[in-house]
Each structure stands twice: as structure tokens, then as C-alpha cells.
Amino acid sequence: MIKKPRPDLGSNHEQPQNRSPEGRSSELAAGEDRRRTSGEVDAVPSNTASNTCIGDFFRPLRWGVDSLYLSFQGDLFRDVEQRLNELKAVAQSSETHEQAFAQYEAGAHVFEVRDKGAGMFPYVLDDNAYRLQFSRSGKKLPMAYAKVSSEYLCHKSAQDIESELRALLEEFGEITDSANVSRIDLYVDFVSSVDMESWTRSAWVTRASSVNAYSVGGRFSGWTVGLGGVIACRLYDKTLEIETSKKGYLRALWSEQGWTDDQKVWRLEFQFRREVLDQKGIQKLYSVLSHLNGLWSYATTEWLRLTEPNPDDKTRARWPVHPLWIAVASVDWEDDGAPLSKRFSPLRAPSDDGLCKMAFSALTSFMARECLWDFNEAWHYLGNRLYDYHATRSNFQGIPFEQMLVERVRLKGRKFNTINNAAEIPHEDRIREGYDEVAREYRKQSRGG
Incomplete structure (x- = not known):
């Protein structure tokens, strides 16, 4: 296989892969010198720490892909389109008992066929593993647009999911190419002694235009940066979020890494949309997965930094990086982010x-x-x-x-x-x-x- 040149994931330089911690530290230091010379930043997180506990302020539990949206080029079979059209009409029936039969069985899945489409995709199918959207046959749009559930991504690797998903979609139509990534979210779950409310909005030095803090019931819940843009960041209390999100399966996975119920888990999450992936020349899933270190480095050193504000220095780009940010920027995506869960069900039944x-x-x-x-x-x-x-x-x-x-x-x-x-x-x-x-x-x- 001919290897394509690595895309540039930094603003002015390539992000190498398969590097040692010391090599990445040298890289970031060199990048810091370049940006200091250009007047952009004065301090960039170094990547000298391994994925283990760093003092009391940072202990990673899991990291990996949280959300994955894939598109597949191809053409829907005519008989499948006719069947989906019939089932969508059943889902729209005024008789609720008829709506129960708006289902499509494929592989090991019994999908719910929804009564409404999504944008240019008139057919939507749902279960606990996938949300599938199909375009009409003969259109220039991708044949299928698939959202992979975060729970399934805790059970199987993204590479294995793509293979399984492609085989599933071949029951619906002819697939002509490998999956393109429309969106991917990378996350790190960690325990920390740092008070996440101890800084103000000005501590975030970012290329984004919006920074917001949130609370739920008077309890601080986290930060968002750049929501609605091609890159967005969330830093939030995951233990608080799963009280309502039905993601209790995470508790068992955290426990395997030494977490106890009395500890608050924070999640740092970056969302990368298709536009930024296109800019970096990594549209295909296999290409994106081979450049996770570069994406994480770009997000945590160039696009966004958490700093310790210096009131005596009006140039925010020179403010020192917060120790917590140095730690989260140091996560090595070449390493295994944590064991996968052993059990998963495509069913959405209550527990x-x-x-x-x-x-x-x-x-x-x-x-x-x-x-x-x-x-x-x-x-x-x-x-x-x-x-x-x-x-x-x-x-x-x-x-x-x-x-x-x-x-x-x-x-x-x-x-x-x-x-x-x-x-x-x-x-x-x-x-x-x-x-x-x-x-x-x-x-x-x-x-x-």
C-alpha cells in the first residue's frame, strides 16, 4: 500500500506520529519558540507526562472516541427504498396501534423506522447502536449517514465498528467507498483535585468567539468553548451529567480504573467537524484515527489553552499555561485509552x-x-x-x-x-x-x- 503524506495538523508545521514523550516534548518546545517569536503565544503545554496520575490534580480514567458520525457513498436499492417509504407511512399513521409495525430488521438489529426524515435524508432508523439516515436512490448525496452511539464506542473500536457498519449497510444498497468522517469527538475522563470553577472566562485563551460557564441546580457543571463552530470544547462534570443521560454503564468502566463513588469525574471533550478535517486532509476514518495525537495537540496547544492570568501582563498570549491543561494536553493517543466494555445490547429497553x-x-x-x-x-x-x-x-x-x-x-x-x-x-x-x-x-x- 502506498502511504500518503501526513497532513499538516498544526498551523504551520506537521504533527508527527509514533513519537516518544521526550520527542513530543521537544516538538512542542520548538513550536513554543516559533510562536513566541511570532508573538502568538508565550507558553505551550509540554507533553512530557505519561498517561498516569500526575500528582493529585490529574488522574485519567479513560480516553477515546465519544461520538462518531460517518457517511457512506453509494446507492440505495430500489426495493429497499420502497419498503422504507411504506414503513415511514406506517409510522405516520393516525392509528397508534399501526405505528408499532414501523420496523426494519437488518443483521442483528430491529430498527425503529421514524415518522420523519432529517434534512435531505428522508428515512431515519434507530436503535441503541446506530442512528441511520438514508437518502433517496439516484441522488448525489451520500447513500447513508450514520451516528454511532457513545455506548457502542465503549464496547468496540471505531475500526471494527466501521467494518460492521459497512456490512450492515450493504443490505440496504451498494456501497462504493470507505467511510468519510463527518464529525468525531475525542474525550478524556479524569479525576482531579482542581476546582474547575476557580478561574474566570478570561483564563481561556482561544481562537473561538464564545466561552460559557454552566450550573445545574446551583451546582457548577462545566465550561463550553466555541459551540456551533467547526471545533468545540466541553469541560464538564460527567458524574452529574450521567444522572440524567442514562449512561450509567460508565460507572463500571471507571471503577475498573480505580474510581470510587465519592469521586467526581470530569470530562474534557473536543468536537471536530468535517470542515476542519477537510482542512487537514484527513477525511477518511482510517486517516483520522491515525492522526488523533495531532488533532489533540492542535486543539490543546493552538486552538485553546487554559492559562493562569497575569494582571501585570496585558498580552494574554504570554500568560502561563495552567498545570491542569499541561496534564490533559499530555494524553498520548498512541496508547490504549482503557479496556472496552465486555457487554453491549442494541436494545433501548429501560434497565x-x-x-x-x-x-x-x-x-x-x-x-x-x-x-x-x-x-x-x-x-x-x-x-x-x-x-x-x-x-x-x-x-x-x-x-x-x-x-x-x-x-x-x-x-x-x-x-x-x-x-x-x-x-x-x-x-x-x-x-x-x-x-x-x-x-x-x-x-x-x-x-x-
Whole structure:
């Protein structure tokens, strides 16, 4: 294979790969001399530290790719496009029970087919691994645009995911080229004794135009720099974020690296969009992955720096770099960022933890209202009350309770990717035409139609 020249990932110089820490330190020092001469900056983080604990202020837990958006050139098969068009119409049905059959099975996935497209991509399919968007056949657009979930990127390498995704997409159409990267986010999760609220906006020296601080419920949650641009940065409290983001799987992965529940985990994350990757000449995934050190170095030494402001020096470019920033800039992307998770499911079903908490809350509320103390007695009474309540409502809507229950389960199965509804019914043609004419007529008569 002929190797292409490495793209320039710095402003004026190439970012070499496969370097020792000492070599990178010399490089950055040389870059510092050049920028000091030009008057751009006075201090650039050196890359002398390994990916281990640096004092008390920085202990990395994991680093890697958090978000990955890929596009594939090709052409959608005509019969697949027709099927997707039919399923999108099913998803748009005014009858909610029909919407349950807006699903597409491919490989090991049972995708939810969405009722709306996304921009120039009229067909959107979802599960816990991928969000797939398809263009119409014969268009100049990429055939498919794929978002890989962050949880899946904790389970498989980006290279393996591309291979798997390409094989999956070949069931939909003819793929004519390897994946292009539309966006990639790189992250480092770390524990630190540094107070992330201890500096002001002026401490961020950046090429971006916006710097913002955030809080949630009076608790400081982090910083964002350059949101909306071709490069953006987030430094935020990940332990706070996962309380609502349903990313509890990270706790087990952090624990493997020595994290304990009483420690706050911060995430530094850089987002690189297609425009900046094009500027660097690294559009293909394999090329981007081979230049992660260069991208990280560019982001943390040229595009953005956290400094220690010097009120006696009006030239912010000469302010010294914060020790924390020196540490995060030193992460070596040639190293393994942490072991991958052993388990992953493409299903989006809620966990036992979430379901049991909701059920227990409902049960104890019912027990308190009815002054009941025995679990089995309360569960029996609650079940009867639940049946009576929904049976009355379903009869009012013109459908037996048992059928309404099945329809709701099918809708949840579509949302959670757990049930292939069409495969559960022996007459799929009838389903495509309206699911169940008996039920439709029953509803009609009950409504006085």
C-alpha cells in the first residue's frame, strides 16, 4: 500500500506520529519558540507526562472516541427504498396501534423506522447502536449517514465498528467507498483535585468567539468553548451529567480504573467537524484515527489553552499555561485509552433499576393512600385497580383491554427494539394494509361511526 503524506495538523508545521514523550516534548518546545517569536503565544503545554496520575490534580480514567458520525457513498436499492417509504407511512399513521409495525430488521438489529426524515435524508432508523439516515436512490448525496452511539464506542473500536457498519449497510444498497468522517469527538475522563470553577472566562485563551460557564441546580457543571463552530470544547462534570443521560454503564468502566463513588469525574471533550478535517486532509476514518495525537495537540496547544492570568501582563498570549491543561494536553493517543466494555445490547429497553424504582414508587404510594402494609396484599389490590381503570378507558375507546394491552406492548417493543412485531403476526400482508380490520371496525362502531 502506498502511504500518503501526513497532513499538516498544526498551523504551520506537521504533527508527527509514533513519537516518544521526550520527542513530543521537544516538538512542542520548538513550536513554543516559533510562536513566541511570532508573538502568538508565550507558553505551550509540554507533553512530557505519561498517561498516569500526575500528582493529585490529574488522574485519567479513560480516553477515546465519544461520538462518531460517518457517511457512506453509494446507492440505495430500489426495493429497499420502497419498503422504507411504506414503513415511514406506517409510522405516520393516525392509528397508534399501526405505528408499532414501523420496523426494519437488518443483521442483528430491529430498527425503529421514524415518522420523519432529517434534512435531505428522508428515512431515519434507530436503535441503541446506530442512528441511520438514508437518502433517496439516484441522488448525489451520500447513500447513508450514520451516528454511532457513545455506548457502542465503549464496547468496540471505531475500526471494527466501521467494518460492521459497512456490512450492515450493504443490505440496504451498494456501497462504493470507505467511510468519510463527518464529525468525531475525542474525550478524556479524569479525576482531579482542581476546582474547575476557580478561574474566570478570561483564563481561556482561544481562537473561538464564545466561552460559557454552566450550573445545574446551583451546582457548577462545566465550561463550553466555541459551540456551533467547526471545533468545540466541553469541560464538564460527567458524574452529574450521567444522572440524567442514562449512561450509567460508565460507572463500571471507571471503577475498573480505580474510581470510587465519592469521586467526581470530569470530562474534557473536543468536537471536530468535517470542515476542519477537510482542512487537514484527513477525511477518511482510517486517516483520522491515525492522526488523533495531532488533532489533540492542535486543539490543546493552538486552538485553546487554559492559562493562569497575569494582571501585570496585558498580552494574554504570554500568560502561563495552567498545570491542569499541561496534564490533559499530555494524553498520548498512541496508547490504549482503557479496556472496552465486555457487554453491549442494541436494545433501548429501560434497565431493571429504572423499572423497579418506578414500580416501587407506585406501589408504596398506593399502600400509603390505602393504609396497607403487606406487600402481596397491596400488589394484588393495585393490580386489580390497574386493570379496572384501564379496562374502563379501553372500552370507552372501543377496544377490549387485552387488545389494548398487546398494542401498547408492541409500541414499546418498537421503541425499545425488543420485539419484531411483524414477525409475531402470521399474516404480515394484513398488517401492512391496516393491522386488524376487526379491531378497526370495533373502534368505528364504538365511536358511533
